[in-house]
Amino acid sequence: MVRKTRVDTLATRNALLDAALQVFRERGVAHTRLADVASRAGVTRGAIYWHFRDKAELFAAVCERGTLPVEALLAEASRSQQRDPLATVKQLALMALKQLATHADTQAMFDVIFHKCEFTEDLAPVVAKNDADRAACLSQVRALFDQAVAIGQLPPDTDTALATHGLHAYLVGLMHEWVLAPASYDLARCAEALLDTYLAGLSQRPPRCPKPT
Amino acid sequence: MVRKTRVDTLATRNALLDAALQVFRERGVAHTRLADVASRAGVTRGAIYWHFRDKAELFAAVCERGTLPVEALLAEASRSQQRDPLATVKQLALMALKQLATHADTQAMFDVIFHKCEFTEDLAPVVAKNDADRAACLSQVRALFDQAVAIGQLPPDTDTALATHGLHAYLVGLMHEWVLAPASYDLARCAEALLDTYLAGLSQRPPRCPKPT
DNA sequence: AATCACATACATTCATGTATGTAAATTGTC
DNA sequence: GACAATTTACATACATGAATGTATGTGATT
Missing domain, CATH: 1.10.10.60 (Homeodomain-like)
Structure with missing residues (x-):
């Protein structure tokens, strides 16, 4: 056969x-x-x-299939509610973390992406797509933060770009470290609390970069 | 010759x-x-x-030399002030970020560690050392958070383990993402503001993991 | 009849590990 | 302090295996 x-x-x-x-x-x-x-x-x-064609294309296909659900979430959220931008950001982040916490194949994907992969020239297309996805995600979140500032959900002096970098780093770090030791804490249950902590910090003491002397 | x-x-x-x-x-x-x-x-x-002996040992030596300054900082901080544990944590994190922001070889190290390296069996000794270092760092920071709770710097219901995981993830994420695009923002100037945001969140809304239903 | 979805067979490249060579530096001896 | 003897710190040469890419075969399908 x-x-x-x-x-x-x-x-x-x-x-x-x-x-x-x-x-x-x-x-x-x-x-x-x-x-x-x-x-x-x-x-x-x-x-x-x-x-x-070769291993690089196989890897790209694996990544493509693995990031599809997350991208679908982002796309869906982009055309949803803008009444409560801060809640939208929180829900986006929460869904990403819960997706990781509850799906074994998502854990495998991020384990590979974060710890079992070298992003060099031979994987250039995957790197390019990653960069594009990250940029899109960052600008989308920043737009939400800008809205939050506009309607008074965040202090007017908030550096929304920095706040976005901070939240993104927080999420990346949580996923990066949790896949190394999923038993260290229950991500599915703690994700919301972890997010609330950072968002509370954003509201109370938003990051502002001091001007160069 | x-x-x-x-x-x-x-x-x-x-x-x-x-x-x-x-x-x-x-x-x-x-x-x-x-x-x-x-x-x-x-x-x-x-x-x-x-x-x-081989590439693995060479890589281990590179990592050894690269992480020495950071480990020295941690060791030094462990036997310093405990009057203000929260300030100690902040200073530790700040020095790590500034070390990354200001030293080109440190940036190269973390770029390799985070994005140009596969942590598999053949690098087992490096992985083991990384795990040990991370565990030591986490327990040290958690002890400081426990002290902060004890003296009222943090709310009594703070889950210090979760708070530690959150801070660690925040730092890892900041370094992980910043080395990808050092031009995206001035880490040396913004590091303190970024840390203050998370620490403010810790004080105001410390993470607590809900009990399973 | 022609193409599809593979399996099989083959040639080639390529990095590694080891074995050996070697000149300078160190050591020991007097 | 002179002079071997020995060791050091590499350079060079070689053999080996291993993974890749391609070329070809092949039976079922359309």
């Missing part, structure tokens, strides 16, 4: 993506042998080279 | 560490060829294999 029907073809492609995510997590992307990915998926390297 | 005096020997060793840090940053640790490191240092692979 060599040739499959179209649905079987898609199934092997997904099996390859699943296997790749697992092996990437175990061995690291750079040290991963395509033969291992293939055998894990129950096929040979021929199947990989049929669906993907 | 082959054989050097002892000071020359140490000089080539340091040249190898410098070259390794550069090449690691450019190519990523896994994709780095020891021949590139050697030629960048003006020697051959023979010199590397004389000073280090």
